[in-house]
Amino acid sequence: MSKPKNWPDSFPYLESPLHAKDLTPTQLQALHTRPVSVAVLPAASTLTPSPNVHIQPIRDASHPAHGQFGLFATQNLRPGAFILAYLGRVHAGLESAAESDYDLWLDREADVAVDAARQGNEGRFVNDYRGVRERANAVFGTGWCERWGEVCVGVWVAGGKNAGKGIRRGDEILVSYGKGFWAERRHAEGGGEEERGGDAKTSWG
Numbered sequence: 067m068s069k070p071k072n073w074p075d076s077f078p079y080l081e082s083p084l085h086a087k088d089l090t091p092t093q094l095q096a097l098h099t100r101p102v103s104v105a106v107l108p109a110a111s112t113l114t115p116s117p118n119v120h121i122q123p124i125r126d127a128s129h130p131a132h133g134q135f136g137l138f139a140t141q142n143l144r145p146g147a148f149i150l151a152y153l154g155r156v157h158a159g160l161e162s163a164a165e166s167d168y169d170l171w172l173d174r175e176a177d178v179a180v181d182a183a184r185q186g187n188e189g190r191f192v193n194d195y196r197g198v199r200e201r202a203n204a205v206f207g208t209g210w211c212e213r214w215g216e217v218c219v220g221v222w223v224a225g226g227k228n229a230g231k232g233i234r235r236g237d238e239i240l241v242s243y244g245k246g247f248w249a250e251r252r253h254a255e256g257g258g259e260e261e262r263g264g265d266a267k268t269s270w271g
C-alpha cells in the first residue's frame with residue numbers, strides 16, 4: 067500500500083472508511099443508502115493517496131499551527147471542485163470521541179460521525195483558516211462515494227458568490243471548523259463560553 071509523503075509512521079493510513087463495531091444495522095443501512103440530495107463522487111475522484119493534495123510541515127512561525135502539519139494543493143483547483151474524502155473511524159455519534167479534534171458529523175440524523183484521531187487519510191491534516199487567512203477556501207460536506215458504496219465526508223473547494231478563483235497550486239487548504247470547535251477548546255482550557263453556538267463535534271458551515 068502506498069502512503070502519502072509525510073504521513074506519520076505512528077498512524078495507520080486508511081484507503082477506505084473503517085467501521086466501528088458498534089454501528090447498528092440501522093446506521094449501517096443509512097450509510098449504504100444513497101441520499102437523493104448529495105453529490106455523487108465517482109471512484110476516480112477518491113484515489114488514495116489523493117493526487118490533489120500533499121501533507122506539509124508548517125514551518126512559518128506566524129502560522130497558528132506552526133510545528134504541526136497542514137494540507138496543501140498540488141494543482142489549481144476550481145471553485146466548487148471536490149478535493150478528497152475525509153477517511154477515519156466511522157462510529158455511532160453517541161459514543162463520541164468528545165476529546166478528539168478530528169471528529170466530524172457524517173450523518174447527524176442517523177447519529178453517525180467519522181473520527182480521524184487515530185487513523186485516517188490526508189483529510190485529517192486540514193487546518194482551520196483562523197489566524198492564517200481571511201476566510202476558508204474549502205468546506206467539509208457529505209457525498210456518495212461510489213468507490214466504497216457509502217455516504218462519506220469530503221472536502222470541496224469553496225464555491226458560490228464569494229469563492230474567488232478557487233485554490234492555487236501550493237496554497238494551504240483551509241476550512242472553518244465552526245465557532246463551536248474553538249468555543250469547546252476555550253471551555254476545555256478554562257476560558258469563557260461567549261462564542262458557543264456550534265456543534266460539540268467539529269462542525270462545518
Ligand SMILES: C[S@@+](CC[C@H](N)C(=O)[O-])C[C@H]1O[C@@H](n2cnc3c(N)ncnc32)[C@H](O)[C@@H]1O
Binds near residue numbers: 167168
Ligand atoms: C484536524 S487537526 C489539523 C491537523 C493538525 N495541524 C495536525 O498536524 O495534526 C486540528 C488541530 O490542528 C490545529 N489547528 C488547526 N487549525 C488551526 C488554527 N487556525 N489555529 C490554531 N490551531 C489550529 C489545532 O491544534 C487543532 O486541534
